[in-house]
Every structure is written in structure tokens, then in C-alpha cells.
Amino acid sequence: MFIFDPDYTFEWPVKVHYPAAGGDEIREFTGIFKLPEDELEIYAGRESGTGSIQDIIEAVRDRISTYWIGWSGIQTPDGGELPYSPDFRTRLLKQRPVREAVDRALSEAVLGMREKN
Structure with missing residues (x-):
């Protein structure tokens, strides 16, 4: 059964590509997102x-x-878990690799736009 939830949230993998010698170093975490209304x-x-x-x-x-x-x-x-807070989110988004990874993950999830390998 479909239930419309205007405040739907979901988890999606976020792959951060950090520059490293010989190519990218990929680090992954799970983002929790709110589905846009539009x-x-x-x-x-x-x-x-x-x-x-x-x-x-x-x-x-x-x-x-x-x-x-x-x-x-x-x-x-x-080695501890970084707790979510708007301040930590702001600090993370100041790093280009993180900002681009989160933007890419959100686009993949909502728009079905997957990165080509």
C-alpha cells in the first residue's frame, strides 16, 4: 500500500573522492536526506x-x-562517531570533496542521475 508522506526521509550512500597520489581515495558514509517537495x-x-x-x-x-x-x-x-549537528554539517560542506559528494548523492537519489564510471 502506498502512503503519501510529505516529510519522507531516506538514507543514501555518499562517496567522497579525496585527492590522493595516483588517483582518488574514496571514503563512504550514509547520508540521511529529506525528500524535496518538488x-x-x-x-x-x-x-x-x-x-x-x-x-x-x-x-x-x-x-x-x-x-x-x-x-x-x-x-x-x-575513532568515535561524529554526531550530526547543523554546525558539523556546515563545516563538512566547506570541503569541496564533501560538498560535491553530498550534492551528487542527493541528485542520484531524487533525480535518478547516476555518475558514469
Whole structure:
């Protein structure tokens, strides 16, 4: 049976590609996302060729923050689990590899756009 849930949330794998000698080092965690009310919201703030790079990055961070509401599998250097908080989310989104990975995961989940290998 289908039950409409306007506040539907879901988990999705997030693969972060960090630069490393000889290629990327891929680190993975599980993101928890809120499903947008309208899939067109996912396109808001994407690079359009207008505005400064700072404005574009801030718009992408804001858009992602609206839908990225939690995680599991992110560890601290001492081996503990990094608890979710808006502050930690903001700090993570300041790293380009993380921001791009979360944006890619959200697009894959909501729009069915998978990265080609």
C-alpha cells in the first residue's frame, strides 16, 4: 500500500573522492536526506554561469543544507562517531570533496542521475 508522506526521509550512500597520489581515495558514509517537495528544488543554486564563485558555492551549500538532515558512518580522528549537528554539517560542506559528494548523492537519489564510471 502506498502512503503519501510529505516529510519522507531516506538514507543514501555518499562517496567522497579525496585527492590522493595516483588517483582518488574514496571514503563512504550514509547520508540521511529529506525528500524535496518538488524535484525542481534540487536544481536551485546550481552553477548557471552568473554570479561570483563564492555566491554559487554558498547557494549550493544552502540548498544541500535544506535536504541533508543527518548521517551515519562519519568518524572522528579518535575513532568515535561524529554526531550530526547543523554546525558539523556546515563545516563538512566547506570541503569541496564533501560538498560535491553530498550534492551528487542527493541528485542520484531524487533525480535518478547516476555518475558514469
